Amino acid sequence: MTSSSKPLAVYGATGHTGAFVVAEARRRRLPVVAVGRDISSVPAGVTARTAAIDDPAALDRAFADCAVVINCAGPFLDTAAPIVEAALRAGCAYLDVTAEQASALSTFEQFDERARAAGVAVIPAAGFYGGLADLLASALIGSRSVDEVTIAVALDHWWPTKGTRNTGERNRAPRVVIKNGNLVPMATPATKTDWTFESPHGVQAMEETPLSEIITISRHLHVCNVSAYLNIASLDELRDDATPVPAAIDIDGRSAQQFVMEVVARDGAHSSRAVARGQDIYAVTAPLVVEAAARILQPSFHRSGALALGEAFDPENFLRSFKPEHMTFGLNII
Structure with missing residues (x-):
């Protein structure tokens, strides 16, 4: 069982997302240990430990007195297994933020x-x-069975981090979707469609781009077919080598990027919709993963095994924990 007196370890703490995660843990006054190959830029006052991904003994020392390990270092195809192994040796829970299916x-x-x-x-x-x-x-569906879930994401800009670009170069695995209840390869070429969002995104040309949500949903929700789309304008920026990295515009270090995510569940003639909006997809990852870690630290948490986020926690309660400056969401359940 984890204990709230033990710290969180953030691996990849000096990366773009890792720095947001460390800052969020500190904001919530959770004890945190910053871990990575290079810890020279760790903020003053934060405990820091050096550990390379290929050094099991150093990882063991880094996680020895921790309760939860948050892995923010991609590509996760290379980092997840050794960090999970080390977390299990230390008796720690493990979280990561991978988009890699x-x-x-x-x-x-x-x-x-x-x-x-x-x-x-x-x-x-x-x-x-x-x-x-x-x-x-999960908040839309619960334990029901539904015919179809469609996920649509629009970003007004996608300024990719170096880590995002490295992951894209490393991750050449074929993408999968859920069809007839099974994980199957996505049809190529990718399906394109239009999607109408509320202002400021409006009507967007979209391209099928299934990411790790296909895997998480497949683990615990009863859905026959699941597809996911990203707006083509943001994908064009991601694919352009000249697109700059994110630039901070506020005291929290967030970029100006605005996002919207819509999830639509259809069952026969009925449909339900959930919508989340916010600023900076990298920054909003921090309250998501730190909220999960904080809940794991509670004495009342007793779940074990490999779990999806919406499986491990009450999804609507989890979403309602977010402050408006982090993210807003709405549910229309029919």
């Missing part, structure tokens, strides 16, 4: 039984991609 699926398949035996939770894809859509879909 292959990494999330591998974590579920490889570590569920061992996490149950160790009595700890292992939760991959607990960030903007993967976790947020899973929470919204």
